[in-house]
Amino acid sequence: MANRPFGHDTDSGLWVAAGAAAVSEVLADPACRVRPRSEPVPSGILGTPAGDVFGELVRMTDGAPQVRLKQVLLAALNTISEKQVVALAAEQARKAADWTDLQFGVPARVVATVLGLGGDIPAEAARLIGEFVRCVPASATAEDQAAAATAAARLLDLLGPCLRAGSSGLIGELVRLAARNGLPTTAPLPANVIGLLSQTYDATAGLVGNTLLALARHGKPDDLAGFVDEVVRHDAPIQNTRRYVVTATTVAGHEVPAGSTILLLLAAANRDPMANPDPHAFLPGRADPQVFTFGRGTHRCPGHVLAAAITIGVAAAVTGAPSHEGYRPSPNARIPVLKGQFG
Numbered sequence: 001m002a003n004r005p006f007g008h009d010t011d012s013g014l015w016v017a018a019g020a021a022a023v024s025e026v027l028a029d030p031a032c033r034v035r036p037r038s039e040p041v042p043s044g045i046l047g048t049p050a051g052d053v054f055g056e057l058v059r060m061t062d063g064a065p066q067v068r069l070k071q072v073l074l075a076a077l078n079t080i081s082e083k084q085v086v087a088l089a090a091e092q093a094r095k096a097a098d099w100t101d102l103q104f105g106v107p108a109r110v111v112a113t114v115l116g117l118g119g120d121i122p123a124e125a126a127r128l129i130g131e132f133v134r135c136v137p138a139s140a141t142a143e144d145q146a147a148a149a150t151a152a153a154r155l156l157d158l159l160g161p162c163l164r165a166g167s168s169g170l171i172g173e174l175v176r177l178a179a180r181n182g183l184p185t186t187a188p189l190p191a192n193v194i195g196l197l198s199q200t201y202d203a204t205a206g207l208v209g210n211t212l213l214a215l216a217r218h219g220k221p222d223d224l225a226g227f228v229d230e231v232v233r234h235d236a237p238i239q240n241t242r243r244y245v246v247t248a249t250t251v252a253g254h255e256v257p258a259g260s261t262i263l264l265l266l267a268a269a270n271r272d273p274m275a276n277p278d279p280h281a282f283l284p285g286r287a288d289p290q291v292f293t294f295g296r297g298t299h300r301c302p303g304h305v306l307a308a309a310i311t312i313g314v315a316a317a318v319t320g321a322p323s324h325e326g327y328r329p330s331p332n333a334r335i336p337v338l339k340g341q342f343g
């Protein structure tokens with residue numbers, strides 16, 4: 001990365017941004033979009049409920065509708081009490097069945113509860129979201145896409161009736177704020193509620209796992225929040241993202257033609273010595289850390305405070321110190337497979 005912050009990789013055909021400056025430049029460039037112009041929705045799920053959801057997600061769209069909807073999501077997420085999320089995550093962690101349930105099930109159930117979903121819905125939504133996220137990576141197979149379509153249909157049935165102005169929790173805030181901000185339609189809300197759950201899923205499982213491993217290595221600190229922040233930088237649960245070049249552009253002095261795909265190595269940018277001195281050292285409480293794990297610019301993650309609060313709650317409740325058996329196969333997430341006495 002230090003030798004080649006931006007360049008073309010002939011084997012994969014991708015442009016690769018690894019340096020902090022190059023990653024920042026691409027994420028701020030309006031020529032670089034989140035989907036290829038020719039395929040706004042992956043062809044394998046087009047016309048299915050998973051495709052309908054995908055096509056409405058703020059994460060997967062650019063332009064004015066994305067910006068307006070993002071404002072509503074951010075305003076709604078800002079109403080959440082971090083303290084309550086920490087307490088809820090700790091309570092859920094104490095009831096978790098095993099390490100896998102702790103990593104995946106607990107964050108999904110916490111977010112479902114914060115959304116205001118009650119009864120058995122958080123548990124069912126947590127299960128279904130695991131199926132839905134299978135359609136998201138560029139490497140999704142036909143089988144993944146079919147499973148995601150079935151899950152999306154069930155999630156829309158489950159969540160649709162909850163989206164009312166009088167609803168409690170984050171869903172109620174979303175409906176109220178959409179009206180107050182003059183959103184022309186509330187049609188994208190169900191898809192984006194599914195989006196909040198799906199964006200939580202792998203990423204927070206990775207952060208929980210990487211934090212528990214770091215705690216086993218370094219011991220429990222006084223400042224858990226500062227510790228989690230450094231895990232986010234040092235052992236990024238989301239390692240990369242992509243951008244699709246819609247009009248020819250220039251990045252780090254290289255001419256990048258329209259139609260190119262850029263792989264952005266967020267985890268490498270976190271370790272760029274130009275951004276963070278002594279970047280490979282694990283130093284909780286760093287002064288002014290430059291962190292790329294949650295992205296930058298228009299599509300920056302609106303869930304970072306929520307993800308950190310869930311992880312702090314889980315880490316505070318867990319007494320065991322797991323080790324791990326490698327990582328789950330994933331094109332972009334770093335999720336350790338935890339092992340050892342659960343508790």
Ligand code: HEM
Nearest residue numbers: 058059196199200203204207238241294295299301303307
């Ligand atoms: C450790 C956990 C998490 C990590 C590392 C993470 C990382 C990211 C990254 C890198 C992006 C931007 C992708 C891009 O620009 O290509 C993103 C977007 C997003 N994340 Fe997160 N995320 C996490 C947790 C969450 C949670 C808990 C939520 C919500 C409850 C959430 C909601 C979203 C949404 C809605 C977007 C799309 C924003 C947009 O496109 O404008 N994320 N996340």
